[in-house]
Amino acid sequence: MTALMGRPYRLLFDHVLTRTDPERAHHAAFAAIRAAAPVTTRLPQRSNRPVTAMGLGFAHPLGLAAGFDKNAVGIDALGGLGFGHVEIGTVTGEPQSGNPPKRLFRLPADGAVINRMGFNNDGAEVVAARLEARGRRPGPVLGVNIGKTKVVPEEDAVADYEKSTRLLAPHADYLVVNVSSPNTPGLRDLQAVEKLEPLLIAVREEADRHTADRVPLLVKIAPDLSDDDVLAVADLAVALGLDGVIATNTTISRDGLRSDPDAVAAIGAGGLSGRPLTARANDVMRALRARVGDDLTLIGVGGITTPDDARERLAAGATLLQGYTAFIYEGPWWPRTIVSALG
DSSP: OHHHHHHHHHHHHHHTGGGSOHHHHHHHHHHHHHHTHHHHTTSOOOOSOOEEETTEEESSSEEEOTTSSTTSSSHHHHHHTTOSEEEEEEEESSOBOOSOSOOEEEEGGGTEEEEOOOOOBOOHHHHHHHHHHHOSOSSSEEEEEEEOOTTSOGGGHHHHHHHHHHHHGGGOSEEEEEOOOTTSTTGGGGGSHHHHHHHHHHHHHHHHHTOSSOOOEEEEEOTTSOHHHHHHHHHHHHHHTOOEEEEOOOBOOOTTOOSOHHHHHHHOSOEEEEGGGHHHHHHHHHHHHHHHTTSSEEEEESSOOSHHHHHHHHHHTOSEEEESHHHHHHOTTHHHHHHHHHO
16 A cells, blocks of 8 residues: 555656755655644554664664754654654754755665755754753654764864753653764764764763763764774774664765766765665674674664665664665655565
8 A cells, every 4th residue: 555655756756856956855845744744643553563672662663864854843743654763863062054055966866865964953952942842742762863063173072062962862762973974074083983982971971961861872873984993883882881873874985876977976075875875784784783792772774775675684683774865765655665564
């Protein structure tokens, strides 16, 4: 049934949305999702595969990755489409407009997207107030993804993350430190263990100071890390008592694309997401699970489009899954299709 319902969207995407600026299309689609919430949030959520992870109960493994709802304006509407968890953000300590347009590009031949949005968001204070007004309620598990404000120098990055943690951790079911977007200059340098360790320690301590109950903490890593660096982050996560790792963010690689190379080059810099990430994201997941055993929750993201993709990522060691780019290409019934296929 969900496959049949997805066909009209595919026609709309192929014949209308591909002719629309991607960022404008995103805002229009998200507005429609929010408008439909009174109906979609009443639809039954059927899954025979609940997950308990990090002390939290998830209706099923599939969630929405950070980047779609940057400002916490549609959490319950997105849950109504079938996502068992929704990760908002990336939220920065200070509000910022991000990089100048155009900054979002589709590669339909690859089922991929390139973005250089640059953490455009309302800032931690505004998002925290929005979450406070929403309150705690039944619905999808809420993840909050935090990153560094662009204008903040690297030497002040810890304080910037601490501000976001102080404001947002009280509203989060779990918290994610994002040090892996390619669109904030110098951010990926923070993945180096000698810089990542004090940052994660500071966020953990700040979260504990401002929450009555311990909020699970995860770190999100890039697929472009070397295998040795992936293992070093895994070892650090275990040593620090983190609750999990999210693998992977977007890639700066353009290898193996079907799209016209000149067209890809003309797009320029940005993080690539979607189908081209599948193989590397699976490799990273297998390496992480082999390293950490059963000690950590691993959230698999990157190139999950089909039910087989989802099953393969779970078999590689993922505890939970997230999607984003496939949601754009496949439409609003995509999450229910995946969840139904997983059983």
